[in-house]
Amino acid sequence: MAGHEEGFNLEMPKVGVIKGVLAKDIEVTGEKVVNIRTCARPYRNYYSSNQLRRLALVARKYGSSKVHLSPRHNLEIPEVRQKELNNALRELYIAGLFPGGAGTSVRNIFTCPDWCSKAILPVQELGLMVSKNFGDMDMPNKVTISFAGCFNGCSRPYNTDIGVYAMAEVVLDRERKCEPDCKACVEVCPFDAIKIQDGAIEIDTTTCTGCIKCVEVCKADVLRPGRRGYRVMVGGKEGMDVRWATEVKRAIDDFSVLETIDAILRWYSKEAILRKGSKKKKERLAELIDRAGIDSIPL
């Protein structure tokens, strides 16, 4: 009964354990080291104070007492000694922290904070649902999913494989009259989608993104927020080369967002092939869309 003597054995995903690296300027300790990229599971866009304390403890005990802040909500504990890896993971697990957000999988879901006053719709719960359904799912290549509550896009949905924005349709009330010589909505529109001709407002619905900045400045209530929903963009990426995501859905509800993401991920896992000249690496969503065309996504 050797297993009993060893006690509880925890099986942890090793996806967030990144090959140990000692940068050239850092003193070589001679031991093999790994970096642990951690995040809370189920996904939260914040860390509790207990989790911060646990991270501090693990970094001090097994690493070099430092934690790196990564741009996707993850905190990385560098220089964890390979021999102590399982102990470190176990101690993180107690505080609800898991390794993850690396390799060819769905990376950590990124949402904006819930206290922001600019958010048109809250996206945190949606992020949690997506994380529960698709988080850490195995994919042909890395897939990043970001959510933004308004069009400022602090979580950068424009540069991620699947980006979701909260938006609201702008409703034009033809019964009401603008204040004389008021051009506030025309001036504030970041996309030049509003025109005033002979005192009547016209909105170009193809260029309007639903950021409702015009609604915020309208004093006469001619412009009002209509149906709120989410806008889904696909095929962005960042890094060696930059691509912007293209819109595939607009003003849809949260359940349809889940369905859309599911359809995109299924299509991507089925269709992705090896990169040109590569024996192992498969193409990313942006490259697949370039090859197959955006219309071939079954939505």
Place this chain on the structure above:
Amino acid sequence: MVKDDLIEGRNRETVVLRISSVKPYSAELTSEQLEILADIAEQYGSGKAHVTARQTIEVPDVPRNCVDEVVSVLESHGLRISSTGRQLRNVIACSRWCLYNVKPMSELACELNRQYMNVRLPGKTTISLSGCDFSCVRSRTSDIGVIARADIGLTEKRCKHCKVCIKEPLGCQVDAITLTDDGVVIDRERCVRCGFCWNVCRPGTIEAKRTYYDVFIGGRGGMRPEEAKFLGSVEGQDALKALIQRIIDIYQANAREGERISDLVKRQGMEVFNGRA
């Protein structure tokens, strides 16, 4: 800290504190700093800390009248309230422990953070320092983006044909290396000078003859994203710091209030910077 640096919270009584580290390093926190943040979040806030995309930590729900108290605690531990609004934002750098690093950048980020603390600028300005071509910290969509690069050369040391430099995932990304019986052959036209092969070469056959920084300007994310344009290359950290200073000077002198570097480039073209920076 300036007054603008406090972010409006859920209600009038509370603010959100955006905190970044300036000592000993930017881009990373020590265990002590993590514990201090945990204490602050518990004592003054709601026990939560949000990690942002620009390597700061936001502690929400801090009562407005406790801010001064928190700031003095932060400052004694190498932390500070990070800038918001029309200022130079927290300078971000990639991990020092990354295998791909041509040069570790977080020390430089730290220096820049201290130097440009609370400098008023015409618009929001972001600086991102990447140690390699992957640019995890998004150098290509920042107002000023820096990518470290290496010119690769060969040494006398014999190649042991371990093939790490041509194999995925750590080897050459653009098929610029071929291994022959005589050793390594590098296709100069294909090479993008990312330095990956140099990082993985154990016998020391491949060597970086020269490392330098590529500087990009005028990128932005968010509502109207823009890809940064290549400005030039500089060698050495002092030259890089001087170049960043000149870019900021030119930006301050030429931009209208509210314009970001990308807007200035759009209005006046890259010539504003090209001739003088």
